[in-house]
Amino acid sequence: MNSMFRRLVLAAACTIGAGAVLAFAEGGGDLVVFDWSGYEDPLLHAAYTAKNGAEPTFAFFGDEDEAFEKMRAGFKADIAHPCSQSVSKWRDAGMLQPLDTSRISGWKDLNPGIMAMKNLATTDDGKTWFMPFDWGNTALLYRTDNVTPQEAQSLRIFADPKFKGRVTIGDNVDDAYALASLVIGLKDWTGMTDQQFKDASDFLRQVHKNIRLYWTDSTDIDQAFSGNEVDLAWGWGQTLIAMTQQGVPIAMNRDTKEGMSTWVCGYVLMKDAPGKLDQAYDFLNAVNAPDVSKYMVTAFGYGHGNGAGMAAIDQKVLADRGYDDLGKFLDKTLFQQPVAPELKKRMIDEFEKIKAGY
Structure with a gap:
């Protein structure tokens, strides 16, 4: 340059x-x-x-x-x-x-x-x-030496107290609310009601109690898995490939009861x-x-x-x-299509509160 x-x-x-x-x-x-x-x-x-x-x-x-x-x-x-x-x-x-x-x-x-x-x-x-x-998709990734396939059949595992301190999801409001929307049974988030927004946010607050870190890029999530810091992640296919190549025991379940998110x-x-x-x-x-x-x-x-x-x-x-x-x-799947600006702002503001512990 x-x-x-x-x-x-x-x-x-x-x-x-x-x-x-x-x-x-x-x-x-x-x-x-x-x-x-x-x-x-x-x-x-x-x-x-x-x-x-x-x-x-x-x-x-x-x-x-x-x-x-x-x-x-x-x-x-x-x-x-x-x-x-x-x-x-x-x-x-x-x-x-x-x-x-x-x-x-x-x-x-x-x-x-x-x-x-x-x-x-x-x-x-x-x-x-x-x-x-x-x-691609955002789906449930898990260490197969610490999590059984039976446990990994539902996205609700992210809020299971058994995995306190062993969870990572992206520091990404779209992926976070895609996860929460799926858990409450919502496949099209464009028509999210006030009650559904509350339910989704409540689930993310439960997940927050188990969070080891909010990952921001592939390096964060890969290091967390390879260092055996986390058992569960809401992540992308790139991590599955990278960790498999490194010999980390990992699997991705794209077919949980609630589904997955696509983008x-x-x-x-x-x-x-x-x-x-x-x-x-x-x-x-x-x-x-x-x-x-x-x-x-x-x-x-x-x-x-x-x-x-x-x-x-x-x-x-x-x-x-x-x-x-x-x-x-x-x-x-829940396709991450655009939502109304006012709903997106609510998601952004609420996710910041959740990450701060409120």
Whole structure:
């Protein structure tokens, strides 16, 4: 990254307010990607680096609400990586610019089932705001040496006093309320009533009594499992793969009595991005390349947005990950779709109280 652009990025970071810290992985290029930790993996955007001669610069966030507030406070990025429940909020706040899909190779190969999800990628005016990149689930992970398969049949295990100090869930309001919504029998949280909100929040307060830590990225949860600090986690497929490779006795139950949560995340183009637009589209082309699909599935445990790339993967590999049938994947799950702004604010405020012990 040239020195002038680095100063601009750091100056923007300084404007986000005291106590708010941005982590960077400097790559040398002008492009700034605001992302989840772990997605700076060079193998996810190899074509970008080959063309531009340098890695993008990555800045990281813990969840999309944190990212939203940092950008609203002045931090500038070219590209960001929100999930389905946040796209409309970011768009309505004027943070995004529409994508020129003619500049994205393989756009027609994006998974048609994901692209058809209402108000996700394209709005009624025909403008496109979101390129699906990864999709997966949040489900019950457990150490098989400390938890039996019979115990792990219900998500209510997270509140079982037997596991006091042995539980971790994400410091992520969407995943937290997805867990609580499932437990109270709610598969569509968009119509959550006041009583359901109270019941869900009460369950999270019970879980809080068992919490060892609220994890913020894959390193936190992986270290907690590998160090035998926790027995239970509400987490993602990446942890299952990482811990299995390390020999940690772990399993994921995607078929609990209450079900699991599903999500779709992807890349958006930020309005007034400080970098070069050509590089932004180079990045989008790189991460959408069909040869990224197998790496995404095998290394991260997630599905890839490029349907053509997914179709080329051995069906047994896809079936083992649960990604061989998108319709089946979404069936009987809570899909993290956008909720009304007032409900989202209630969730954010209440989750902060719960974590503080109130």
